[in-house]
Each structure stands twice: as structure tokens, then as C-alpha cells.
Amino acid sequence: MSNFYTDNPDIRFCLDGQDMDRAIALREGDFGEAKIYEFAPRDAAEAREQYEAVLKLAGEICGEFVALRAEIIDKEGNTYRDGEVILHPQLRACIDRFREADLMGLSMPRRFGGLNMPQSVKIAVIEMVARADASLMNIVGLQDIAETIETFAPENLKNDVLPGLCDGESTAAMVFTEPDAGSDLGSVRLRADCEDEARNLWRLNGSKRFITNGCGDVLVVLARSEHDVPGARGLSSFLVKKGEGVRIRRIENKLGIHGSPTCEIQFNNAPGHLIGTRKRGLIDAAMEIMNGARIGIAAQAIGIAEAAAREAVRYSESRVQFGKAIRIMPPVYEMLANMRIRIEAARALNIRSAHIVELLKSLQVRANEQKATAEEKAELKVLTRLAAAVTPLSKYFATEMSNQVCDDAIQVLGGSGYMKDYPVERYFRDARITNIYEGTTQLQVVGAIGGITSGVLGNDLDQLVKKGLEGAARDLFAQVQELRPMLDEAIALHKENKDQEFRELYARRVVDLALDLYLGALLAEQAARGGERKRALAEAFFANMKGRFRENFAALKDGSRVLLEKHGLIVGLQ
Ligand SMILES: Cc1cc2nc3c(=O)[nH]c(=O)nc-3n(C[C@H](O)[C@H](O)[C@H](O)COP(=O)(O)OP(=O)(O)OC[C@H]3O[C@@H](n4cnc5c(N)ncnc54)[C@H](O)[C@@H]3O)c2cc1C
Incomplete structure (x- = not known):
């Protein structure tokens, strides 16, 4: 039996790193819905059991059903005839499986037929779906739109369309x-x-x-x-x-x-x-969709990368050249290890981002219902700004990572990777859209830079470091702390410069500096909590990161203007 949840303990590990008790308390309140809905949890323990059951069920459908159909769906695609789109019958069968399992309204309120699960659980399901078939994720993952309708539409429209969307009868x-x-x-x-x-x-x-x-x-x-x-x-x-x-x-x-x-x-x-x-169409509804969509596409990218990395490891163990498995050749195991490090870094960031979005949404509901305390209102402000910083960061990192991982997976398979006989060429093609739609990578940098230069991300980073310095991975956190003043210097340089074009050109480097330290802190936190493997993974991340960080910082300080002044000449347009 193949199960994409139970065969990947990192998903559970990332979820365990979030304050689930808080998420449950905000979502379920006094568990009053247990009196109305038979399937609603009666306490936090029961809520956790339900999340686990849903993750296992989704993992099984992905591993046993969806993954087996992805190749034929990719090969034959959908059909268009006279204004009608006819979905591939196997794609339809996959959607029906999710429908039958009641997984189409994961985070929606129960009154519309949803399961009222936290964003982090939904994101974990989306990742597994994408690992099985990135295309199907685009339909199962559209649940975000139901959430937007739930937030903004008048009651009559909600009652009209949301039950159908939660049931999966409509998309x-x-x-x-x-x-x-x-x-x-x-x-x-x-x-x-x-x-x-x-x-x-x-x-x-x-x-x-x-x-x-x-x-x-x-x-x-x-x-x-x-x-x-x-x-x-x-x-x-x-x-x-x-x-x-x-x-x-x-x-x-x-x-x-x-x-x-x-x-x-x-x-x-x-x-x-x-x-x-x-x-306020773009400001409210579209931006609300964007926040959810960014972590959704990041999850899609991580799922595709997970599939590619597993295929690469499998192949490398059986492929023998020069009398030995390519798996033990240093340039090959370097690629394999880097894939794994990047995937787990991306997952750590994305599940954390989903948790931040979850708390933000729950507090927003409380504020709208005039139930939020003064403390909660203050927290809501911080979370709004933090979500605006971490969600573009997560999409940026996960989608670029996925492209790199799929590229490396083809490299590990050599000529076979280029052939349709193996699925890595499909993963490579599927990953390519993730850093384009729902805002290109360049636009994610534009989205993230404000939260970095305003210090919002830095404050969160400092809290992680402060806590981490007291724990088992204090040596790793100390390395983040050592590099931290350079990030501040880079931000100051960026803000001081009044040349807008210069700032746009160098924004990605500032974002990369912040991202490296933030990911470092998240992996250090995992090293403290996990066993020997997580510790080794974090050490390997730091070994690469420190050199990259210093190089980026040096380029920023250097501030070469050659591209600003001569890009036309170089490109040949002047
Ligand atoms: C398969 C697929 C599915 C899609 N699904 C949907 C969907 O469901 N709903 C929907 O509404 N849209 C959808 N889109 C559209 C998608 O969101 C856009 O393609 C994407 O946002 C980029 O817009 P564009 O293609 O017009 O590129 P452009 O905006 O023309 O960008 C071209 C290049 O210029 C860069 N660029 C543009 N502006 C800036 C800037 N200010 N700073 C730096 N660089 C910049 C971009 O990063 C990119 O490299 C989909 C697209 C594809 C390909």
C-alpha cells in the first residue's frame, strides 16, 4: 500500500512544530459545534485525531489512486469541443475520489459542508496531491476560492454556491x-x-x-x-x-x-x-486569494519536488557505472542531498506560513464578529504584516527550489531522465509553471521586500533565535545571530539608496539574505527537535548558506552599477 502521508514523516514533523492547540482553540472555540454536527470534534484531542485521519486518507488516495493516473492524464490531456471543456475521464475519476472522501471543503465551515480544518492541514493535503499529480492539485487546491467567497460574499450568494463547492459537485x-x-x-x-x-x-x-x-x-x-x-x-x-x-x-x-x-x-x-x-476588488478579495494561493502554489511546488527527488534516489541506487552505484559518487550524492535539504527547508517555511495565515484568518473572524480582545487585535495587526512577508517568501523559495530539484533529478537520471520512460521530465515540465502563475518570482520579491525592510520578518527571526539560543541547537542559532547584523546593514543600504532602479535591481539579493537566515533558523529549530538526520541536514544547509550569504552581502555592498548603466549595450538593444 502506498500512502503519501505515512511514507513522508516530515509532513507530520512540520505540523508538530506549529502551535496546533492555539489553532484548534481559535477554530473550535468551546467545541459548541459538536452539539450540532455529529462529526465535529468534542475536544482538542479529537480534533487532532480528525486531522490525522484526513491526512492518512488523502495520502492513501494520492498514493494508491491519483499517482497511477498522472501519466495518462499528462499524455492525453483534456478536450475542447464547441465551447465545452471535457475533462479527461481519469482526471474526473480522481476528482470523484476526493469528492467521495469528502475532501473538497477541507478548511471551510461546517455549516456549508466543510471540515473546518486548519490551513496547515489543508496545505499538507495539497502538497500530497501535487506529488501524485500537479494538475489535479489545480482543481483540489481551488478550495481557496470558496474561502474568499465565504469571507466577502453576501449571505444569499454563500448559501447558493458554497455547499456545492464544499461537496465537490461544482468547482x-x-x-x-x-x-x-x-x-x-x-x-x-x-x-x-x-x-x-x-x-x-x-x-x-x-x-x-x-x-x-x-x-x-x-x-x-x-x-x-x-x-x-x-x-x-x-x-x-x-x-x-x-x-x-x-x-x-x-x-x-x-x-x-x-x-x-x-x-x-x-x-x-x-x-x-x-x-x-x-x-476594493484587487485590494480585498484578490489579495485574500493571493495570500492563500501563494502557500498553495508553494505546496504544489514542494509536492512536485518531493516526487522528483524520490525518483532520483530510486534510480541512483540501481544505476551502476564504473562498477559502482552512482548513488555513492560524490557529485551525485551532493545533488541528492541538496534536493532533500531544499525540499525540507521549503516545507518548514510553507507550513509555518500556513500556520501564520491560519491564526490571521481565525483572528479576523473574531474581529469581524466583535469578539476579539485588545490583545488579539494587536496580534492581528502583527500577523497581517507577517503573513504579507512570509507568503511571498515561501512561494519564491519553494517554486525556484522545485525547478532546481526537478532539473537536478533529470541530471541524476542522465539520458534516461530526458526520456518519457521516466516521470522526471513530466515533473520538470509541471514545476516550470509554479514560479510564473499566482505572481512570478520577480513579483514575489516585490511582495516580500517591504516586510523585510520594515523589520517585520527580522522581528520574527529574532524571536526564533532568542528561543533557539536556549535549546539543543544553540550552536546553529548562534551562527544565525552572527550573520544577523549584516542583514541589518544590507537593509539600511537598501533603504538609504534613493535610486529606485538600483533598489529594484538589488532587491532580490536583500530578499535572499533574509530568506537564508530565516530558513537557517527554521532548520535549526528542527535540528533541536528532530533526531540525528535533522541535525545533519541543518548542518549541511549552514555549510552552504554561510558562503552564499557572504557573497550576496559583498555584491550588495559593492553595488556595481554596470548593469544599470550598460544593460542595453550588453543585451544589444542600444
Ligand atoms: C498555466 C497557467 C495558468 C494560469 N492560471 C490563472 C488563473 O487561474 N487565473 C488568473 O487570473 N491567471 C492565471 N494565469 C496567469 C498568470 O497569473 C500570469 O501569467 C502571471 O501572473 C504573469 O503574467 P503575464 O503572463 O502577463 O506576464 P507579464 O506580467 O507580462 O510578465 C513578463 C515578465 O516580466 C516580469 N515583470 C513584470 N512586471 C514586473 C515588475 N514590476 N517587476 C519585475 N518584473 C516584472 C515578470 O516577472 C515576467 O518575468 C495562469 C497562467 C498560466 C500560464
Whole structure:
């Protein structure tokens, strides 16, 4: 029996590192829902048991069912005919499996048919799904959209669409991108006109492209409601149902994630309903989706990397060259070890980020219900800023890591890795989208830099170090502490420089410095808690990290202007 949860104890280890008692207390309160729903937990121990059961069940479906179908889905893809998208029958079968297991509304409230599980548990499930089939993750992972509808939509719309989404009977799509509005969503043009304010009825006209599962039943659409207001302030979010005025024009023919239908959609006077506050479409609804989507895509990237690394290890043990298994050749085991270190670093950061988002969302609910104490309100402010810093950092690191790991996995397999006979070429193709959609790597750097220069991330880092210096891995934490003043110096240099172009060019280096120390602290924390293997893994991370950190710092201090002044000449455009 293959189970993607029980065969990967690191997932449980990362979850155990979070303050689950707090997450449960905020989600379940006095466990009052146990009186209403038969399946709701009666205490924290029962809640934990339920999380464990869900993780095991999802792990089994992924290992025993989904993973066996990924290759054929990748090979044959979905079909488009006369405005209809016909999902591959095996993809449909996988969705049905998740439906039957009641795993389509993991973190949604029970009143809509959800399981009310924390974000960290949901993220762990998403990672396992992606390890089995990255395409399927794009449908199972769209549960975030239901959460956004739950947060922003009026009650009648919630009651209309959320039970279907939690049940898996219907699926959703996040409809933002247009031909002229990709990274720059503030220039979205699709037009929304109010037809009947009392009935909250709008009409949408225009087109969208590159929409994952755009053929889904419930669409959250970013549109321009204020025609004379340019930029983000003229945008609002709308809920549109498949049907009247919505036509799928085509599905894209693309490099990877072949099971995930990427649609071009035409809206012709399609009826829609405003969700959230008018003119705050990009600021509220879209940003809420972004926070969840960043950790979701990071989990997808980690899942793909996990699959690739395992395949590489398997192959390296049986492949013999020069009379010995390639597995024991230093350049090969260096690649294998680096894959494992990066994957576990990414998972540590992503599960922590999910936990931060979880606490933030729970406190937001309490604040909205006027139940938050003064202390909780203060914590909410800190968490809002911390989530805005760690989620782009996590997406940036995990998705770049996944590309590197899949590239190395092909290298370990040599020529065989390049062939369709092994799945690593598919992992490589699937990983490539992760650092593009839901905000490219460059945009994640833009998203993360503010939280680094404002000191939000540094404060969290200092708390981790302070605690860690008293524990079993104090020597590793001391190394973070030793490098810490250089991060402050780098931030000061960045802030002092008034040349915006210079700052943009060097932002990634500042982000990398902060990321290296933060990951160092997370792995040191794991070394203190885990056994000999976690300690060795952290030591190996530090051995590489310190050199990389100093090199980055030196380049920042040096501050060469050659690219600023001569990039046109070098590229050949001047
Ligand atoms: C398979 C697939 C599925 C998708 N699914 C969805 C979906 O479900 N819903 C949806 O709304 N969209 C979706 N997208 C769209 C996706 O989010 C965008 O493609 C992505 O945000 C990048 O936009 P773009 O392609 O227009 O590239 P551009 O914005 O044109 O970017 C091109 C390059 O310029 C860089 N760049 C742009 N601006 C900056 C800047 N300010 N600073 C530094 N660098 C910059 C980018 O990093 C990139 O390297 C999907 C795309 C794909 C390929």
C-alpha cells in the first residue's frame, strides 16, 4: 500500500512544530459545534485525531489512486469541443475520489459542508496531491476560492454556491488575468455595469485569458466597475456562474500540467454579483486569494519536488557505472542531498506560513464578529504584516527550489531522465509553471521586500533565535545571530539608496539574505527537535548558506552599477 502521508514523516514533523492547540482553540472555540454536527470534534484531542485521519486518507488516495493516473492524464490531456471543456475521464475519476472522501471543503465551515480544518492541514493535503499529480492539485487546491467567497460574499450568494463547492459537485476559478493585464492587475479592463443595484445584479463584458479551470461552475472575476477610475481603485470582484453570457473560447496547449484546463473566456453581458466592497476588488478579495494561493502554489511546488527527488534516489541506487552505484559518487550524492535539504527547508517555511495565515484568518473572524480582545487585535495587526512577508517568501523559495530539484533529478537520471520512460521530465515540465502563475518570482520579491525592510520578518527571526539560543541547537542559532547584523546593514543600504532602479535591481539579493537566515533558523529549530538526520541536514544547509550569504552581502555592498548603466549595450538593444 502506498500512502503519501505515512511514507513522508516530515509532513507530520512540520505540523508538530506549529502551535496546533492555539489553532484548534481559535477554530473550535468551546467545541459548541459538536452539539450540532455529529462529526465535529468534542475536544482538542479529537480534533487532532480528525486531522490525522484526513491526512492518512488523502495520502492513501494520492498514493494508491491519483499517482497511477498522472501519466495518462499528462499524455492525453483534456478536450475542447464547441465551447465545452471535457475533462479527461481519469482526471474526473480522481476528482470523484476526493469528492467521495469528502475532501473538497477541507478548511471551510461546517455549516456549508466543510471540515473546518486548519490551513496547515489543508496545505499538507495539497502538497500530497501535487506529488501524485500537479494538475489535479489545480482543481483540489481551488478550495481557496470558496474561502474568499465565504469571507466577502453576501449571505444569499454563500448559501447558493458554497455547499456545492464544499461537496465537490461544482468547482471554481479565479478569473483575473487579461491579455494586457498579467503581473499588472491594476490595468484590468473587463467591464462591469450595474443593472439593478437592489438585486446586486451587474453585467460583465470583455475577455480573460490563462484561467485555470475557467470552465468551472463558479467564477470570481476581477472587473472594472468604475470606468473613469484607472488602476486598482476602479476594480471590484464579482461572482459569475457558468452559463448565460460566459463562453470558453479555447483551452491552451502548454508545456506542462496538461490535466489542468487553462481557458480563454469571453463574457458577453454575463450576469454577475458584486462580492466584497466596491472599488476594493484587487485590494480585498484578490489579495485574500493571493495570500492563500501563494502557500498553495508553494505546496504544489514542494509536492512536485518531493516526487522528483524520490525518483532520483530510486534510480541512483540501481544505476551502476564504473562498477559502482552512482548513488555513492560524490557529485551525485551532493545533488541528492541538496534536493532533500531544499525540499525540507521549503516545507518548514510553507507550513509555518500556513500556520501564520491560519491564526490571521481565525483572528479576523473574531474581529469581524466583535469578539476579539485588545490583545488579539494587536496580534492581528502583527500577523497581517507577517503573513504579507512570509507568503511571498515561501512561494519564491519553494517554486525556484522545485525547478532546481526537478532539473537536478533529470541530471541524476542522465539520458534516461530526458526520456518519457521516466516521470522526471513530466515533473520538470509541471514545476516550470509554479514560479510564473499566482505572481512570478520577480513579483514575489516585490511582495516580500517591504516586510523585510520594515523589520517585520527580522522581528520574527529574532524571536526564533532568542528561543533557539536556549535549546539543543544553540550552536546553529548562534551562527544565525552572527550573520544577523549584516542583514541589518544590507537593509539600511537598501533603504538609504534613493535610486529606485538600483533598489529594484538589488532587491532580490536583500530578499535572499533574509530568506537564508530565516530558513537557517527554521532548520535549526528542527535540528533541536528532530533526531540525528535533522541535525545533519541543518548542518549541511549552514555549510552552504554561510558562503552564499557572504557573497550576496559583498555584491550588495559593492553595488556595481554596470548593469544599470550598460544593460542595453550588453543585451544589444542600444
Ligand atoms: C498555466 C497557467 C495558468 C494560469 N492560471 C490563472 C488563473 O487561474 N487565473 C488568473 O487570473 N491567471 C492565471 N494565469 C496567469 C498568470 O497569473 C500570469 O501569467 C502571471 O501572473 C504573469 O503574467 P503575464 O503572463 O502577463 O506576464 P507579464 O506580467 O507580462 O510578465 C513578463 C515578465 O516580466 C516580469 N515583470 C513584470 N512586471 C514586473 C515588475 N514590476 N517587476 C519585475 N518584473 C516584472 C515578470 O516577472 C515576467 O518575468 C495562469 C497562467 C498560466 C500560464
